[in-house]
Amino acid sequence: MRLSFSFSVSAEATIKRDPLSFITEQHVKSALRKEKGDDxxxxxxxxxxxxxxxxxxxxxxxxxxxxxxxxxxxxxTSYIIKLNPCIMSTLSVLFTTMIFEKEVNFYEEILPDLNHMLNNAGQESLRMPELFHSSLKENNELVFLNDLRRKGFAMVNKFKGQDETHVRLALKELSRLHASSILLQAKAPDTNLMERYPSLNKDWYNCTDEMKKMLHQVFSGKYDNAIEILKGCERHTVAAWVEKIRPNIVDLFQEQLTKIPPFEVICHGDFWNNNMLFR
Structure with a gap:
C-alpha cells in the first residue's frame, strides 16, 4: 500500500501553464488561518x-x-507548496490527479488515524509535516505544508550517501510508519485498510493500459543507462540479465508490490534523500 511514486515525464509532454500562478491570496489566507487561527x-x-x-x-x-x-x-511564517507541474499530456494529467488525491487523503484521513494509534501506545506522532491547505481542482492541484526549515531541518546533499547515523534515523521512522499501520489494521481486523481508505488502491501501475505503456518507456530508458554502466564496469553477465528482464519491467514492479502478509503495511513509496529532512 504505497503513498506516492515519482517519475520523469516524456520529452513529448509540454508545459502549457505556469504552476506558480495557482497560488492565490485566498490559498495563503486559508493556510494561515489553519495554522495560526481565525484572528x-x-x-x-x-x-x-x-x-x-x-x-x-x-x-x-x-x-x-x-x-x-x-x-x-x-x-x-512560511509554507512549502507542492503544485501540479502542468505537464499537459493526458497520461500526466491522470497521474498528477492521482498522486495529489493520495497525498491529501493521507494527510487528512490516514495520518491522524496512524498518529492516534501511536499515541495510544505511548509513542510520539510520526515526524511528518502538517497539511495546512489543499486544493484538488483539476489541473490546479496544490498542497500547503508547514516549512520545517524554520525549525532547523534541512535536506542532505542528494549526490552524497547518508552516514550510518542518519540512515538509522530514517529507517527507524519508516518502521514506525509500518508499525502504526499494523496497529490500525489490528484495531478493525475485519475491514482491510484499502477498503477503509480507497485512495490506497490507486497506484501508478493499476491506472490504465496507456499508463503502463508510458511507465514502460520511462523505465526502459533507466535500464538502458544501467546496462551501459554495467558494461563499463565489466559486469557483462549482470548487464545481460538486465537486458533480459527489461521487456517485463512494469510486470516485475507490480509483482514486487503485491500485498503478502505479514508484510502488508502502508509504505512511503518515495523514500529518497529529497523527501527526508534532518537537523
Whole structure:
C-alpha cells in the first residue's frame, strides 16, 4: 500500500501553464488561518523558490513567505507548496490527479488515524509535516505544508550517501510508519485498510493500459543507462540479465508490490534523500 511514486515525464509532454500562478491570496489566507487561527490577519506574502533542477519530478515545489498580524504583534511564517507541474499530456494529467488525491487523503484521513494509534501506545506522532491547505481542482492541484526549515531541518546533499547515523534515523521512522499501520489494521481486523481508505488502491501501475505503456518507456530508458554502466564496469553477465528482464519491467514492479502478509503495511513509496529532512 504505497503513498506516492515519482517519475520523469516524456520529452513529448509540454508545459502549457505556469504552476506558480495557482497560488492565490485566498490559498495563503486559508493556510494561515489553519495554522495560526481565525484572528491571524494576512499582511503581505511572496513566493520564494528554493529548489534546483532535479530536486523534484512529479510536482513543482516552492514556498511562500508570509507576514501576518496577530494580537498586537507582527509575525512571519512560511509554507512549502507542492503544485501540479502542468505537464499537459493526458497520461500526466491522470497521474498528477492521482498522486495529489493520495497525498491529501493521507494527510487528512490516514495520518491522524496512524498518529492516534501511536499515541495510544505511548509513542510520539510520526515526524511528518502538517497539511495546512489543499486544493484538488483539476489541473490546479496544490498542497500547503508547514516549512520545517524554520525549525532547523534541512535536506542532505542528494549526490552524497547518508552516514550510518542518519540512515538509522530514517529507517527507524519508516518502521514506525509500518508499525502504526499494523496497529490500525489490528484495531478493525475485519475491514482491510484499502477498503477503509480507497485512495490506497490507486497506484501508478493499476491506472490504465496507456499508463503502463508510458511507465514502460520511462523505465526502459533507466535500464538502458544501467546496462551501459554495467558494461563499463565489466559486469557483462549482470548487464545481460538486465537486458533480459527489461521487456517485463512494469510486470516485475507490480509483482514486487503485491500485498503478502505479514508484510502488508502502508509504505512511503518515495523514500529518497529529497523527501527526508534532518537537523
Amino acid at each position: 491571524a490577519q494576512l499582511l503581505v506574502w511572496s513566493i520564494n523558490n528554493f529548489t534546483e533542477k532535479g530536486d523534484n519530478t512529479a510536482t513543482v515545489v516552492t514556498s511562500v513567505v508570509v507576514d501576518y498580524h496577530l494580537g498586537s504583534e507582527t509575525h512571519q
